[in-house]
Amino acid sequence: MNHDSTQRIAHSFGSSAPDCFMVATILLVEDEPVTRMSMAARLKRLGHRVLEAGNGREALDVAGRERPDLIIVDWMMPEMDGPTFCEMVRRDPAMKSIHIVLMTSHDQPAQIAEGLARGADDFLSKAASKQEITARVLAGLRTGRLVRELETTGAQLESSMLLLQTKQTEMEADLQSAAAFVHSLLPPPGSPAPGFSLAWEYQPALTLGGDLFGVAAIDADHLGLYILDASGHGVAAALRSASLMTFLRVENILQLIGSYDPATVLREANRQFPLSAEGEYFTLWVGQIHLPTRTLSYASAGHHGVLLSPAERPSRWLTRPSSPLGFDQAAVFAGDQITLQPADRLFLLSDGIYEAPSTTGEPWGRWRFQQAVEAQQHVPLAATIAHCFTEARRWQAQSDFLDDAAVVGLELSV
Amino acid sequence: MDTLAVFVLSEALDLADGDREFFLSLANLFLQESPKELAAARAALARQDCRGLAAAAHKLKGSVLPICAPRLFERAQRLELLGRQGDCAEAEPVCADVERCLAEVHAALRDVIAGGFPS
Amino acid sequence: MDITQRAVLNATVLDVNGDLTYSNRAAFKTAVEQVKSRNCQHLIVNLEQVRFVDSSGLGLLVLMSQSFKLQKAQFSLLKPQSYVREIMSLANIPNMIPIYETEGDALTARAA
Structure with a gap:
């Protein structure tokens, strides 16, 4: 068993969020502690709330409970690797639309294709510059927000439809009784x-x-x-x-x-x-x-x-x-x-x-x-x-x- | 051959957005964690587990990135590659090299922790 | 239904093309109210290209003429086709809304 799996999940809030975007909740999944600490610090400096998990199972728990706006997950992890984690998230109706960025040192097209096919939305190199990390995270959050808005609109439409159907049933019942009354006058x-x-x-x-x-x-x-x-x-x-x-x-x-x-x-x-x-x-x-x-x-x-x-x-x-x-x-x-x-x-x-x-x-x-x-x-x-x-x-x-x-x-x- | 630097403090600090205190915490974590990965690599090599060797080397390599230790990074990368190629015999001397480079980085980090940052 | 608007002397003419019915009453009402809101003193609705007016269309014409009357302005109809004219006659519309055969008649009737 990997020692990192027992690592506590750390919640932390950034102190100064830049004005250009909202504070988002980002789940960082990485088994290697130094990389995780470094990446978490960067995300916090960008003003986000960062949740950390040391392995995929733990991350699924946190994601289900906290519904993060974005998940950044390492590709290579013991037990459950990044692509498998993506697949698990996509299978869960409540989480399936969360934006996922796969962290990897792979840059072969075949591997990128595999990551996409298994549910990743984007990729980030571990050696990425801080500018690149910032840009990728912003893009991911923007996309995630759009998807969520679309879903909310869809859900609202659906509930409006239900309400309308109920109203219509009521109205038809009212009409039936009005018609019965009128016909009694004929x-x-x-x-x-x-x-x-x-x-x-x-x-x-x-x-x-x-x-x-x-x-x-x-x-x-x-x-x-x-x-x-x-x-x-x-x-x-x-x-x-x-x-x-x-x-x-x-x-x-x-x-x-x-x-x-x-x-x-x-x-x-x-x-x-x-x-x-x-x-x-x-x-x-x-x-x-x-x-x-x-x-x-x-x-x-x-x-x-x-x-x-x-x-x-x-x-x-x-x-x-x-x-x-x-x-x-x-x-x-x-x-x-x-x-x-x-x-x-x-x-x-x-x-x-x-x-x-x-x-x-x-x-x-x-x-x-x-x-x-x-x-x-x-x-x-x-x-x-x-x-x-x-x-x-x-x-x-x-x-x-x-x-x-x-x-x-x-x-x-x- | 070893034209690569052991440790570049300025770059590491830049990666930490100039936050010295944070960098010291990161360095301490590296001092604590990296011997575990080296031990894992050694153990894998001892039982001729090339996949285990590659995984341990990969992990060590990742942890070196935020520390900015180019020489150690290069050795760890080489070790990971040999592990992937299933070449345990060739990996033996590289692993020793990784161990030596890691010791160099540890020494450099301890210096920074003990002596503070050059102004 | 198509409605075009043009100014002639001190009147506004709405040339209506198509049926005036329940389904397009909103468009007609909007067009007339737009003219009314500009304090037009005489609106002439040209029905030459209108083949059919249903009961809703008829009600709308009367409603619009009533609202022009309240504003001391005139509301006239021009050249209804025979079927439309028959429907209007049966509903006594000519007693309420002046109907003219030519634009000139409509304009001079107002002047007189």
Whole structure:
């Protein structure tokens, strides 16, 4: 056993560190005491904290514990030589990026190659001048610092990714519950009022859709209905829609304006939902049916997706040019009235269905929807709506819609 | 043949950045350690262990560098080379030479330690 | 989308080339706000080379015209293509934002 292996590890701090670089911790591994003392003194004079080890095993311990910025190791040592030490360090994930300088009197290219292959970063001759030693150590420290910065950045990225994934999972859970809430507000299919039947299909592009609709009894004599569309995309649009949907609940509107008169509802909504700071807004169509007379009053704020499809006559769109909500604070929304006939069908649809683009980018179009509906006048309402979705999907040659796709059908009994 | 100096104090001091006290510590360590390497070389030679001879000579050679003793360095280097070449017979006289040179260096270092540095 | 800016008399013209949609609204907004911050008295947005304006683009045009109004400055649109013109008409845009067929019309309308 070599007597040097029992040598204590000496910690020492330099007294005057030059300003041009930070104090680094350097591990010096050398079995020969005179060389080690001489080299350690030089490194300390450069201002570094120097750890010393007399053999490779001891050095591995110290390196694992202290994570030095740089290791200078002698090539020729008993038991574990310098290249073997390099290999051991490179195998340890916690130490593998420490910069290692191999001290040697070898200067044959083959030996240098062997040193590099086995994990050394640089070489230093034992007979090197003090200027050369200083330069090599500085270069080694600089490289080591760069590598560490890169690794830290990588680790930060990784932890940011993890955090992001966790956040995303949380957000998706939140969205799911928001969507469940919103969907609980959508009208149940069936009969919303005597003599009327309701069917709909809804394919939100996201978990939570930005196009929403409602059909609900206002009082014994009135049935209210609306469809809204938020401009923009994504969760922000969907959340704004949910808030307009809440505003449009019958109890809220009756409390606020005393009736569900469509033009008045729009005027109030226009006041309460200005353009967002990003220029986002809603289009909204509101209708109210007086059940005893089957009179439909309606008004639109820039929404053009309501079609009246009578049993024996051509269908027509119930709309006129109008400002979307928030465009014009002074906007006046014109109310229209029609009398519904037995077997009339009313379709409320989102632009996601008629703007569904073909592979060449051409939208399916409102007139194709119109054709599909007219051709299906005599099949049950739910089947007509299903047919519209089938046609739109065929047109866009894919099952999922880019935007929220909704078709709501309301039919008067014969 | 021995044109090489035994010991160059000025260079050794320069290597120590002029730190005399440090140099004295280094010299004392050399006085203490180098006989061990010489003994190791002798022992290796006695058992015809050429590799052991080369290792001991290499170590001694390394320790001579910071002391700046060119003649001893050259002899130690020669001894290491013979060890590597497996030429133990040829190494015998060189080893004796190393021993003599080492004694010279020891004497010179003791002078410096005892008598102080020339001003 | 490409936006180039030029000064004509006492107005600034933004020549927009490409679609004005959700995905490039930020670039358009930045360009307009840059003009606005220089106290421009009349901004003319030239839509001649714009094939498509989606709902976000429409909202942005209205938002920008509202902010010019607040600053007592004028915001005009120039030569929208037929599809864009139809979308604008359906949303009552001509009632809020003056639309002109020639740059000269836009400039003299301001002077009058």
